[in-house]
Amino acid sequence: MTLLALDIGGTKFAAAHLDADGTLLRRAERPIGPSPSGTLAALVADFHDPGLTAIGIGTAGPVDVRAETVSPVNIPQWRDFPLAGAVRRLVPGVEVVLAGDGQCMALGEWWRGGHGVDSLLGIVVSTGVGGGLILGGRPVLGGTGNAGHIGHVIVDRDGEPCPCGARGCLETLASGPAMVRWALANGWTPAGDLAVTADNAAVQGPVTARGPVTAKDLADAARAGDAIPLAAFERAADALAVAVLNTAAVVDLHDVVIGGGVAAAGGLLIDPLREHLAKHAGMDFLRHITVSPTALSRDAGLYGAAALALLATGVTPRPTARGPAPDPS
Ligand SMILES: [Zn+2]
CATH class of the missing domain: 3.30.420.40 (ATPase, nucleotide binding domain)
Incomplete structure (x- = not known):
């Protein structure tokens, strides 16, 4: 099972592949640039994998989780932007779930922060x-x-x-x-x-x-x-x-x-x-x-987005025992 985690920040977008145990397999980030939607499409294309099971997105707010839209303060091009829908169109047939970046940070720390x-x-x-x-x-x-x-x-x-x-x-x-x-x-x-x-x-x-x-x-x-x-x-x-x-x-x-x-x-x-x-x-x-x-620092949100994706597949993430997750690099 491969999960794709996306972290939509105010100045950069990050993406990572993780497995169901929460091992970070590959990670990359890009500055948002003048076209946030273009940057998102390029990043998702780079991480497209036929084995993808689900995609979790943690995003800067405000977020309307029911409408699956975002209006990040630092991304003026996106107002009520249908983020989950945009990702679904890029990767048809794969489950996509969305939550706020704070929620993903908490979820990532709980899952892989070794607390x-x-x-x-x-x-x-x-x-x-x-x-x-x-x-x-x-x-x-x-x-x-x-x-x-x-x-x-x-x-x-x-x-x-x-x-x-x-x-x-x-x-x-x-x-x-x-x-x-x-x-x-x-x-x-x-x-x-x-x-x-x-x-x-x-x-x-x-x-x-x-x-x-x-x-x-x-x-x-x-x-x-x-x-x-x-x-x-x-x-x-x-x-x-x-x-x-x-x-x-x-x-x-x-x-x-x-x-x-x-x-x-x-x-x-x-x-x-x-x-x-x-x-x-x-x-x-x-x-x-x-x-x-935080034990996972800037990657906590990516781990959390992956945990969200795992939950969407019906699998409950099991937190690691005490001790931080291994460094992917
Ligand atoms: Zn207030």
Whole structure:
């Protein structure tokens, strides 16, 4: 059995062949370029294989899983784009399933990340905050396919407006652009002393003549001991802790895996997150939540998309025992 996994990101598309055990056989990625549909067609053609059993797609959102359409923020050419249908036309007769990238990250980590657990909350902290839930060995996708949207858990009901229309969502405190924006508003001056010339809230956040001020700039400054960037990480970690505890209280889960560009700051985010979890936890069953960094890094979504494809064939993926999946390269 060969599964094709597709990962539709904001700047690149990745594809991989995996077998039913979740062994990654071959992987490639391409920049999206001026024609996303053309890039998709070329990538799928490259991975076309007569032995293909099913295709799983993990995609940047927004996603309408029922209509199988996507409108990724960073791909303006695709608005309500029928992604699953487009792939079906490229590979007729093969089952195609679609889920959000956060859901696929969680599913991939659960399947091949070696966490050795049966339930897991995956969180992607990046230009937005996304996630996915695995409960009792099954992904929870939800009635409209939107389960796991932890970025829109409200952590401050009087907080800043979120692009979603609500106020005080986790994403308004813990996304990379939100953290950078807060640090700048509170007196942080990025290295090079560049003035902010624009603020594209939907995509990249504050911009200087040098380019966007990134979460990595913020992490570098925090590591150098700058108090305001450190406070931005503390503040984000506190908000994440509240959202994690709220989720854990509802579904009684104890394992959290965190990935994405902001989480790449490692201990800068994860250490205060652990502290704030301990500080805010009330009920006994919420006092032992484990937070781990992603084991599969950028490939977690590909493993998850393959697990989704496997599920579509009627086979339940079995997670690996503790210890990370072997490196395909
Ligand atoms: Zn929101």
